[in-house]
Amino acid sequence: MKLSTRGKYGLYAMYYLAEHRNEGPQTLQSIASTGVPKQYLEQLLGNLRRAGLVASVRGAQGGYQIAKPPDQTTILEVIDAMEGPLALSECTTDEGSCKHACQCPVRKVWQRLTESINRELAGVTLGDMFEEIDDCEATVNE
Amino acid sequence: MKLSTRGKYGLYAMYYLAEHRNEGPQTLQSIASTGVPKQYLEQLLGNLRRAGLVASVRGAQGGYQIAKPPDQTTILEVIDAMEGPLALSECTTDEGSCKHACQCPVRKVWQRLTESINRELAGVTLGDMFEEIDDCEATVNE
DNA sequence: CGATATCCGATTAAATTTGTCGGGTATGGG
DNA sequence: CCCATACCCGACAAATTTAATCGGATATCG
Numbered sequence: 001m002k003l004s005t006r007g008k009y010g011l012y013a014m015y016y017l018a019e020h021r022n023e024g025p026q027t028l029q030s031i032a033s034t035g036v037p038k039q040y041l042e043q044l045l046g047n048l049r050r051a052g053l054v055a056s057v058r059g060a061q062g063g064y065q066i067a068k069p070p071d072q073t074t075i076l077e078v079i080d081a082m083e084g085p086l087a088l089s090e091c092t093t094d095e096g097s098c099k100h101a102c103q104c105p106v107r108k109v110w111q112r113l114t115e116s117i118n119r120e121l122a123g124v125t126l127g128d129m130f131e132e133i134d135d136c137e138a139t140v141n142e
Numbered sequence: 143m144k145l146s147t148r149g150k151y152g153l154y155a156m157y158y159l160a161e162h163r164n165e166g167p168q169t170l171q172s173i174a175s176t177g178v179p180k181q182y183l184e185q186l187l188g189n190l191r192r193a194g195l196v197a198s199v200r201g202a203q204g205g206y207q208i209a210k211p212p213d214q215t216t217i218l219e220v221i222d223a224m225e226g227p228l229a230l231s232e233c234t235t236d237e238g239s240c241k242h243a244c245q246c247p248v249r250k251v252w253q254r255l256t257e258s259i260n261r262e263l264a265g266v267t268l269g270d271m272f273e274e275i276d277d278c279e280a281t282v283n284e
Numbered sequence: 285c286g287a288t289a290t291c292c293g294a295t296t297a298a299a300t301t302t303g304t305c306g307g308g309t310a311t312g313g314g
Numbered sequence: 315c316c317c318a319t320a321c322c323c324g325a326c327a328a329a330t331t332t333a334a335t336c337g338g339a340t341a342t343c344g
Contacts (some may be wrong), residue, residue, distance in 0.1 A: 001145065001149070001221060001225040001226065001228045001229070002226075002228075002229050002230070003143065003229075003231065005231040007143070007230070008230075008231050008248075010188065011247055011248055011251070017144075018187070024236045032193060063197065075251060075255070079143060083143040084143065084144075085143070085145045086144075087143070087144050087145075088144070088149070088150075089150050090146040105155055105157065105271040106150075106153055106154055107272070108273065109153070109217060109266060109270075109271060110150075112266070113217070113262060113263065115264070117259050117262065120258045120259065120262070121255065122252060124254070124255070127187050129247040129248065129250070129251060130241065130247065
C-alpha cells in the first residue's frame with residue numbers, strides 16, 4: 001500500500017509555497033528545484049489550483065501562491081486534490097458495485113477505516129509542519 | 143488514493159475462512175464463489191499462507207483454513223500480506239532516497255500518518271467483523 | 285511589442301495491477 | 315498402486331494507472 005508520487009510532489013510543493021508565502025508569486029521553476037520534472041509538476045499545480053489550495057498569477061512575474069494560511073490547509077485537502085478521495089473499496093462509495101448483501105461486514109470495515117484515516121489526514125495542517133523545525137535547518141529545496 | 147482489489151479480495155477470503163473455520167479445509171473453488179477469478183485468488187492465498195494467516199492442505203480433500211482465531215488476526219496483517227507494508231513515501235522507509243535535509247518536516251508528516259493508519263488497521267480484527275451481524279443476514283458468498 | 289510564465293489537451297512511456305496458462309507436487313480413497 | 319483432486323509456482327499477457335513529455339494557446343508585466 002503506497003501513495004503515488006503525486007501526493008508526495010504535491011505536499012512538497014505546498015510546503016514550499018507555505019514557506020515562501022510572503023515573497024510574492026513563486027515560479028514553477030523555483031518550486032520544481034527539488035528535482036521534480038517541471039512540466040509534470042505543472043499538471044499537479046493545476047489540480048491544486050482547481051481545488052482552491054493555490055492561486056496562480058499568469059504572465060511575466062507570475063507564479064503560484066498558497067491560497068490560504070498554512071494552518072487552514074489540511075493534508076487531507078492536499079492528498080484529495082492530488083489523488084482523489086480515499087476509497088479503500090468501491091463498496092463504500094458506489095452502492096451498486098457490491099455483489100454481496102448490502103450490509104456485509106467487510107464493507108463496514110472499509111467504511112470505518114476510511115473515516116478514521118480521513119480524520120487523521122484532516123488533523124494535520126501545513127502549519128503543523130513548521131512547529132518542530134527549531135532543532136533542524138530543514139529545507140525542502142537544496 | 144485507493145486500495146487495490148488485492149486487499150479487498152484478500153479480506154473477503156479471510157472473512158470467508160473465518161466464517162467456515164470449523165468445517166475443515168475450504169477449496170479455492172468455494173472461496174472464489176464470489177466471482178473472484180479462481181487462479182488469481184490462488185496467488186493471493188499464496189501470499190496469505192506465506193504470511194502465516196492461512197494454512198493449506200494439499201491433495202484430495204484439501205483446501206485452506208484460517209491459521210489463527212479470528213480475533214487474533216488483524217486487518218493490518220491481511221493488508222500487509224496483500225499489498226506490502228504501508229509506505230506513504232520511500233522517505234519513511236528508505237533513508238537514502240531523500241534528497242532533502244534528513245529531518246525535513248514533510249517526512250515527519252508521512253511518518254506520523256503512517257503510524258496512525260497502521261495503528262488503526264491493527265485495531266480491527268476479523269473477529270470484530272462478526273459482532274454487528276445480528277440485524278442482517280449478510281453473507282460473503284452469494 | 286516581446287519576454288515571461290501559466291494553462292491545457294493530447295500523446296507517449298513506464299510501471300503496476302490484474303488475470304491467464306501450463307505444468308509440477310502432494311494426498312486421500314478406491 | 316493409481317488416479318482424481320486440489321494446492322503450488324513461475325512465467326507470461328492484458329489492462330489499467332501513473333509518470334512524463336510535447337506543442338502550442340493565453341495572459342500580463344515592463
